[in-house]
Amino acid sequence: MGGQFADTGVATQDYHQFIDPNKKxxxxxxxxxxxxxxxxxxxxxxxxxxxxxxxxxxxxxxxxxxxxxxxxxxxxxxxxxxxxxxxxxxxxxxxxxxxxxxxxxxxxxxxxxxxxxxxxxxxxxxxxxxxxxxxxxxxxxxxxxxxxxxxxxxxxxxxxxxxxxxxxxxxxxxxxxxxxxxxxxxxxxxxxxxxxxxxxxxxxxxxxxxxxxxxxxxSPRWLMAKGRNQEALATLAYYHADGNERDPLVQFEYDEIKAALEAEQIxxxxxxxxxxxxxxxxxxxxxxxxxxxxxxxxxxxxxxxxxxxxxxxxxxxxxxxxxxxxxxxxxxxxxxxxxxxxxxxxxxxxxxxxxxxxxxxxxxxxxxxxxxxxxxxxxxxxxxxxxxxxxxxxxxxxxxxxxxxxxxxxxxxxxxxxxxxxxxxxxxxxxxxxxxxxxxxxxxxxxxxxxxxxxxxxxxxxxxxxxxxxxxxxxxxxxxxxxxxxGDDNVAKLQQHALNKVDDGDAPPSPSNEKGSVEMLEKA
Missing domain, CATH: 1.20.1250.20 (MFS general substrate transporter like domains)
Known part of the structure; x- marks a missing residue:
């Protein structure tokens, strides 16, 4: 993908950069x-x-x-x-x-x-x-x-x-x-x-x-659509990053899902x-x-x-x-x-x-x-x-x-x-x-x-x-x-959402609760 959405000319992050290709x-x-x-x-x-x-x-x-x-x-x-x-x-x-x-x-x-x-x-x-x-x-x-x-x-x-x-x-x-x-x-x-x-x-x-x-x-997407963001983040972290909610891949997935859901609601x-x-x-x-x-x-x-x-x-x-x-x-x-x-x-x-x-x-x-x-x-x-x-x-x-x-x-x-x-x-x-x-x-x-x-x-x-x-x-x-x-309008909404997150201090649920949320999944 070369860091871009095909045929749009709009740059965006690519999830592949967060995945170690040598990790089995x-x-x-x-x-x-x-x-x-x-x-x-x-x-x-x-x-x-x-x-x-x-x-x-x-x-x-x-x-x-x-x-x-x-x-x-x-x-x-x-x-x-x-x-x-x-x-x-x-x-x-x-x-x-x-x-x-x-x-x-x-x-x-x-x-x-x-x-x-x-x-x-x-x-x-x-x-x-x-x-x-x-x-x-x-x-x-x-x-x-x-x-x-x-x-x-x-x-x-x-x-x-x-x-x-x-x-x-x-x-x-x-x-x-x-x-x-x-x-x-x-x-x-x-x-x-x-x-x-x-x-x-x-x-x-x-x-x-x-x-x-x-x-x-x-589904983390369903959980976030229901306002259960902490559970969604915990699920992504538990299965995709060994429970690390600060993992760049987990943060990327969480931000992208949240932005897409909000764009769809708009x-x-x-x-x-x-x-x-x-x-x-x-x-x-x-x-x-x-x-x-x-x-x-x-x-x-x-x-x-x-x-x-x-x-x-x-x-x-x-x-x-x-x-x-x-x-x-x-x-x-x-x-x-x-x-x-x-x-x-x-x-x-x-x-x-x-x-x-x-x-x-x-x-x-x-x-x-x-x-x-x-x-x-x-x-x-x-x-x-x-x-x-x-x-x-x-x-x-x-x-x-x-x-x-x-x-x-x-x-x-x-x-x-x-x-x-x-x-x-x-x-x-x-x-x-x-x-x-x-x-x-x-x-x-x-x-x-x-x-x-x-x-x-x-x-x-x-x-x-x-x-x-x-x-x-x-x-x-x-x-x-x-x-x-x-089209590009959707990308613009996603990027604007990311900028607003930075300006408003709207971050994903705090990883300070990481241990509790992961333990919840382990018990389940």
Whole structure:
């Protein structure tokens, strides 16, 4: 960054100057502890990803099919979509819980609902009970997925924020991977436990969150927004500087957060209408809403939820073979998604998104061609090539659209609009999923492989849109990123605030209470 905000010409401090590049985080006990808390939050995405693969696997189980009278068409679409319908039901409440009760209490409430829903799902006696339980699971996950990624991005060590925030969504394939092997393992159970066990295991990650999440740190930004500045400073110091509130990095973070919050309050960036009132916020929405739909409307929904129907079009009908391919596909996606998240600050968001989308277009087009050749001519080689194309398409999808969409969304939103903006983003994701999950099986049944052509055209449109509208944000703090959207005026407000602090003697909470505040966190 060279000590400046890109494209603004306004000089400002860079947090990198306060970080020793030779200091290894795994040698710092408190950073290790912080990252363990973050890992507990990351499993939210694992729980979310588990569902799609579980439903894929259950459709391959004769015991599940017979228990629910072999659902097809709209009934199968409803079974796939109902969890996301449940998530949609929670979104009107999620931002108010996140901003009112705090991030971690919102996660606790959501996780508790998921556990209850998983128990009901595993105990289902008919298809309606199963559908109701899946709605309950989705409703709880809506709260978890609202609070967890925000808390990750707001408590992470500055130089680790982008990678760990990106790994959050990268673990979606991790949940899918676990579910694929669980359903594969239960395949040979010759009774209803073949599908009840995977249904019950879905609640396991949320159970850990119920037991532990309230013991972890709360967002310093949320604490400061509630006037609890001393607790915020103590949290930053405890996890980012071994408890030293005088540490330059802690002082920099504290001052920057405080200045940004005050600037947002001056601009009255709190209500829903603020999302469309300023040019910067409209620019944010022009990015957030499309990438939410792109993340689900890129042909990936066919593989995520209806892989068995894709296999049927190319003659792979053996359930064991289908389950194995499903399992290895998710392991492949998990590895590449994590790598895409880890290296997002090295290569930048735009290059990764562009490479990902271009690769998706190439290999989904080839998948369509190979599928058509099998359907029209019965070419076995073409059918086998489809499997290879699915893996290559999945690789390019995984490096950007799995890890980066959540972290990118959160980092371009200012604090006071982060919960509302992220809720709108999540609503768009769930709405696109509901549409996909309901329409895909109907369209696949009606026109078969020709349905793929629609996605080929759509991915081409995505590539053009990403090229013209995505903004690069690498190597910036959450507060610095806002400058790219709100312009120099926001920087001027931050600098004026810093000058006023010096003139008015307005300093952060006194480090004289350092020992007490750190001891408070240690006891917690």
């Amino acid at each position: 985080w795994w040698k710092n006990r408190r950073l290790v502890t912080l990252n363990l808390w973050i890992f507990l939050l990351l499993v939210t995405s694992t729980a979310n990803g588990y569902d799609g693969s579980m439903m894929n696997g259950l459709q391959l189980l004769q015991q599940w099919e017979s228990a629910f009278n072999y659902p097809t068409g709209s009934k199968l679409g409803l079974l796939g979509a109902i969890q996301n319908i449940g998530s949609l039901g929670s979104y009107p409440f999620a931002p108010y819980l996140c901003d009112g009760l705090g991030r971690k209490r919102t996660i606790f409430i959501g996780a508790l609902i998921v556990v209850a829903g998983s128990i009901v799902q595993a105990a289902s006696q008919n298809v309606n009970m199963f559908i109701g339980a899946r709605f309950l699971v989705g409703f709880g996950l809506g709260f978890c997925t609202a609070g967890a990624p925000m808390l990750v991005s707001e408590i992470a060590y500055p130089s680790q924020r982008a990678p760990v925030s990106s790994v959050y969504n990268a673990l979606w394939p991790g949940g899918a991977f676990v579910a694929s092997w669980v359903t594969f393992g239960s395949f040979h159970i010759q009774n209803s436990w073949s599908w009840r066990i995977p249904s019950a295991i879905q609640g396991l990650p949320s159970l850990f969150q119920v037991l532990l999440v309230l013991l972890g740190p709360e 601009q009255k960036q709190t209500g829903w209408l603020q999302l469309v009132k300023t040019p910067g916020n409209r620019r944010r929405l022009r990015i957030l809403i499309p990438i939410a739909f792109f993340s689900q409307w890129s042909g990936n929904g066919l593989v995520s939820y209806y892989l068995n129907q894709v296999f049927d079009t190319i003659g792979i009908t053996d359930p064991v073979e289908q389950l194995l391919i499903n399992a290895f596909l998710h392991m492949w996606s998990l590895i590449l998604a994590v790598l895409g998240g880890i290296f997002c600050d090295r290569f930048g968001r735009r290059p990764i998104f562009l490479t990902s989308t271009a690769g998706m277009l190439v290999f989904f087009t080839l998948q369509t061609i190979c599928t058509s050749q099998y359907a029209l001519h019965g070419n076995d080689a073409a059918g086998n090539a489809v499997v290879a194309m699915i893996f290559l398409f999945g690789a390019f999808y995984a490096i950007a659209w799995s890890p980066l969409i959540t972290s990118y969304c959160l980092e371009i939103l200012p604090f006071n609009l982060r919960a509302k903006g992220y809720t709108l983003f999540s609503f768009a994701v769930s709405a696109s999923l509901v549409f996909n999950q309901y329409i895909n099986p109907i369209a696949m049944k009606a026109i078969g492989w020709k349905y793929y052509i629609v996605y080929c055209a759509w991915i081409a449109f995505e590539l053009v849109y990403v090229y013209f509208f995505l903004v690069e944000t690498k190597n910036r703090t959450l507060e610095e990123t806002s400058v790219l959207f709100d």
